[in-house]
Amino acid sequence: MSTVPVVEARGVVKRYGATVALDHADLTVLPGQTHALVGRNGAGKSTLVSVLTGLTEPDAGTVRLNGEPVPALADRDGWRSRVACVYQRSTIIPDLSVAENLFLNRQETRGGFVRWAALRRSAAELLERWSVAVDVHRPARELSVEQRQFVEIARALSFGARFVILDEPTAQLDGAAITRLFGHVAELQRQGVTFLFISHHLQEVYEICDTVTVYRDARHVLTAPVAELPKADLVAAMTGENAVTVKERASSVRRGAEPVLRVNGLTLAPHFEDVSFDIAPGEVVGLAGSGSSGKTELAEALAGLRKPTSGTVVVGDRRPRPGDVPSALAAGVGFVPEDRHHQGFVPEMSIADNTTMSVMDRLGPGIFVRSGLRDRLAGTMITRLAVKTPGPELPVSALSGGNQQKVVMARALAGDPRLLVLITPTAGVDVRSKEFLLGKVAEAAAAGTAVLIASDELDDLRLCDRLLVVVHGRLVTEIPAGWQDREVVAAMEGVDLDA
Template identity: 35%
Template structure:
């Protein structure tokens, strides 16, 4: 394996207006090596990656290709040089087919006509390499998030990249899909490709990368072989503080704590059938299970986001049936979506508009009280530690972690007594995770009741007082206390009986 530098950042600085977000950053990528770039949300990782790929120019310093300074006028210049980037935000044309996306702008021709047979054959080959069983004719708009990510990866593979840059490639992937991706990364590395990726899953970083660069507040704080760092050391370097106590202590739910939500035989057509459970005041109830088990759809049905039916649902001892999310919100139940970019926030608007949109009635009936909105934003920034260069930043330009904290602040402005949070820490760093976990536990301690849907096994074990595991649209079992273990959750997810399965209520 050669160790020659292929692509590098040399003393790069980057400013957006008066705000400098990268400070004298150096980063070197080698052929046949996997390099991890990690840091908190907002540390500058995505900006550094975009400069490497030609999406953005540096303010000062330079990009070096094969040891020589190079200027990329656009992403096409970067791709022409063999540099391909897989974005954290999907870069696909939603109304085109999978095949059209993979060859968009690089269509194969036979004379003056498109060579559709060749593109169809190659599309199937690229999808097969990532074990993605979707039709080349499928519209991207109809795919799941994980399928879209696999199409992005297949699209990148089609370009025979010298350098492959991946921004949070596994954030929406299942464990099986992640294993497939890792095999492809290993094969590309062995073939001489230089690979740069970022991930908030430090076990992935430790398992996959040869070298690591850690950024904090726009600066490189560590660079060296991955093998020389433990996961705890990585986390501490990322956030500048000890995060070994990631999950707050569980005080336990009092046996006499009142039941605030009772659900009997809730069904969501096509996704969940006859699901029953209770939720107590002060409890954090985890919902586990494989992706596709019906977890999200069930809770969307409960919150009025999907058509649903039930024998009985009672909230604070009152029968309810929510046809719209607004009905649930007024009754004291709010749902925080797993998809903050498409369904949770308006990415082209500012923080103030996003924060208050669902509660404009609190800020005036005819004319909106802008001063009151600004005061609410000031309070939210302080309470949720939302970090942005300026108050009027477009939300789409904020880091994922700060977007998630803004979304949480938006939901909490409704003052819910029951909060459903779906994948609360997807795609965010360990420091922000610690903040969100602490906030949820403080809410529970103050008497709120919380349901957490998550694909993260450590999150279920570390955060939840009780766990319900779903399989094929039904509850396969419940776990509480010391019985909440990885083995028990996996067994229930696969349809096997756990050694102990406490009562669900």
């Protein structure tokens, strides 16, 4: 087997404005390996994948594939013949058959007509060659997540690429499907295919990978054989050498009081299963997990954005209707969604309208809104959240990112909620705004509000009285305040540091 690296990236730099996404990053992947690339969110993994697949041109540095300079960005066929990426979100077109997906825009024709028999024969031969047991006649919508991934891998190999990037391939798979995927990868590896494996679950790295590279803060930190790297050292490389111990804040939990939130046996496949926990008045509970853990979907279910298939949610003395946002609001749930731009506010509406959107029933009879009441409440919330604006009539789109997030938080707090559900509440804001927003959350808890923070950002979780860790849709452990960064990261990544 050749010893020329399949991928060799040296000193790669990529900036987006003031943000440095890659800072002189390196990566070397040898032929026949399954090489893991790991790191916390924002470490630079996705940007590197974009560079390695020809979707982004680096500002500095070099990238070579099989010892040769990479093609020009416009040469898509040149890129496809060298490297392919199977993303967490499938690119298979559900309304087409398996055969059509495999040879999309590459169908053999005669006289302007597709030779369907030849297409299906070629598709069957391709799947047989790469050991994919799927009927080429089937509509792609009927395939399981696992089968779609196998088809995407086979399609990538059909272009001639023998280097495949697997981006969070197990995020939507159950245990048995993960085992089958790993078996398939191992078989393809024996046939000369090289893989770059990106995962938030470090235990999978130890199960399938030969070598691991760690990125942190946009930089290459470590590359080592997996068999020679203790799990504790891998986690330490991801979080930084100095373990940070979280200082416990003065808890506002009202012990002995009836829980504000009671969740029992909540299930919504494939996102989460049989989840049960309580939150007391004044308690701040963190729902910690990787991006694919199911924590976000669980938090959205509590806010009425998703409808669980079984289980119960009780807020105070009320049981909101599953999958019903107005019912959740009426029960006393305040909510800050994951993406403020798409879920958090209406950009061209005023700050006043956005701030009071969740309490319209308090502002006038029926469908009518008393503008004076609205503006007074909005003014109170603008002052409370220190939103920098000349007045409540300004469109939210005119605000900075930090002030937009303050408006989203203001709306969540406007109704004096019993329960505050927050998903990555400080995403995309500066340090001062982050501290301010978390301070307002602490104030709400001190007043008796129960708080749930779903996040994989450790700074968000430092506020919590305890953490509930979610892995593959299940609550796997509870961690009290006073934790160390590496302890939480290991739990979220599914690694037992004592093993």
